[in-house]
Amino acid sequence: MHLVVCAKQIPDPETPASAFRIDAATNRVVPAPGLPLVLSQFDGIAAEAALRIKEGGTGHKITVISLGEEQAAAAIKQVLAMGADEGVLLRDAAFEDGDSHTTATALAAAIRKLGDVDVVCCGRQAADWDMGQVGLILAELLDWPVAPLAQSVEAVAGGVRVRRGVGDGFETIETSTPAVVTVSNELGTPRYPRLPQIMAAAKKPIVTWGATDLGLDPAKLGAAGRRLVLERLALPTKGGNVRLIEGDTPAEQAAALVAQLRADRVL
Template sequence: MDVIVCVKQIPDPETPAAAFKVDEQAMQVLPAQGISPVISPFDAQAVEAALRIKDASGEGSVNIISLGPDSARDAIKHSLAMGADEGYHLKDDAFDGGDAWTTALALSKAIQHLGVPDVLIFGRQAADWDQGTVGSIVAELLDLPSATVLRAVELSDGGITVSRVVADGFENIDLPTPCVLTISNEFGDPRYPQLRQIMQAARKQVTELTAADLGLDASEVGSAGARVQMHSLFQPTSDVEVEIIEGDTPEEKAAGLVNALREAKIL
């Protein structure tokens, strides 16, 4: 079974809060010193899901597409090290400043360019902006059935059986192929690459594709084609006051707490 996984490189979500800075004027997140950007964790799980589908079907390929700056190549390499076959990097200055729509547009063109596979997989959302829309937009653009926020994916006769995470439980669905899936963190940890694969991935060529290669005009993508406008970007400050309720016994402390909550009009 052939699978394509779309991955995004993001600032490491483990970056300590103290090291997280934004440039409010330029409306950009400043990279933290000494902390490399990483593949979005949900996307790594998407790669894991793709590799398991390939293993279960016993044949096919897992190819990776990522749209982003030069460094995005590392997210592709990481996926290759996990065991993916080929990597495609959508790299063009024209893509800069895009939004979910322009990203989805470029990705869908790239997927058509490579040939629509049996399964297309995304992470449920990129762990930086957390919009969670690119997968669904691609499904619309390619007119494919989709299932989002999945915790399990299995092959079934002639299709795919998935389990969605919903507010009050799980929803099990059968889909035909080709289809679009987005993977949630409940799916489980992605594999840690073997050193040999890391070294092989380091030697592997990643194919670069520009907007022109995909038949896209610069006015359709990047900031020119974006449909979402950002008005401001800032780090919210929150003042927290801590009051320790004193008391000799647990009962006294509880009574003190209740009084304090009443005074604050919370109770």
Template sequence: MKKINIIVCAKQIPDPEAPLSDVSVDAENKEIIVDAPLVINPFDENALEAAIQLKEEMDAKITVLSLGKKVSDTVLRKTLAAGADELILLEDNAFEKLDSHSVACALADAIRKIGEYDLVLTGRQAGDWDSGQVGLILGELLEISCISLAREISITDGSVVVKKSHPEGYERVKTKMPALVTVSNEVGELRYISRMKMLKMLKGAASISSWNSGDFDLAREKLMETQIVELLSPSDMGRDCKFIEGATPDDQAEKLAAVLTTLR
């Protein structure tokens, strides 16, 4: 069986686990300011884990793509430490605050420059805006089959077979490659990377390339910024804590139900 070429798209975002105290809203400039360290989007880490699982089963090469105005190779080197073979950083001022369609356009043009590929994996959504649009738009632009919400992925006889999450369980979907699959968190978290391995990757030579918009055939006129019409801070609703007392657990449950009924 020939080597399978897998491309994983990974977005760099502020840590979604940051406390609310690290997040503020600049309503005048329509910006959300997050004073938190940068991490790889957790859903994209799920996609990378799926790619590594496939690589363990067959001869495969994993290329990671990350796009932004400035992408930290320190943050993204984690993908190489985990098991990816190549990292390509797409960095340009033109890539700042792009809408979902524009991000997909830029990724599609970069993938066309890479050339041969069999499978493109993305996270089901990003942990910052949660739009869940880029993956499927990317597949449409590449004119390849798309399967969303994968919880399990396998490759057989030139086809990709996906267990696709469904509210009532899952459905099995099969399509010929090349194909694009958006990966859900049921695949599993990205495997643990030891501190020593990570430090070695940070200090050593690695297969990392950096491209700007002039390094591949990019239709810059297709790039548009996200248009935010209005941005408001959530109102402070305050807290009203009540202790439900009762002689027995059943008594407490009955009183709690009565309180909850009034909140409808």
């Protein structure tokens, strides 16, 4: 089975809110000094899902694809170090400042070019914009079935089996392959590559494809092709008027809190 993992490099979402900056002129996040870009957490979990399938059988191969600038190769290398086999970097000025649709368009063309892909694993959403669209649009563009929000993924004869949360419960579903799966955090923590694996990953191949390699019209990509236009990015307003409940002992604090809540008629 040929598995593809879609991986995005993003500003570290663990950046403390106090260090979070926005450039109002460009509507872009200013990366916090000294904090490197990271692999979006949900994409690491998607890689983990693909690796579990690879280890559960023989003859499976994993290709990791990232769309981004040159530095996105670091995200590809991380997934290669986890155990993927080959990398594809989609890099072209024409891809820049697109939306979920233009990103999925480039990814779909790359997956078609790979030719023999059975399962695409995407994170349920990127941990920067939190849209959760690319995997689903990709499935539409490829006209493949999609199993969203997977908490576990298994290969079965001719298809994939996915367990996922729905409303107040769970369901197990199957689709035929080729298929797209979007993976949720409940699947588990992605493995942490060790030094020998990081060294070995340096030797794994990464090819770079641009719009021409994919046979795509630049007018339909990036800023030129976007359908959803970011007009403004701003910092939220916060309350910031917390009142600390005083007291010399936990009992005094508790009594003061209960008195306050009763005065407020909250309890």
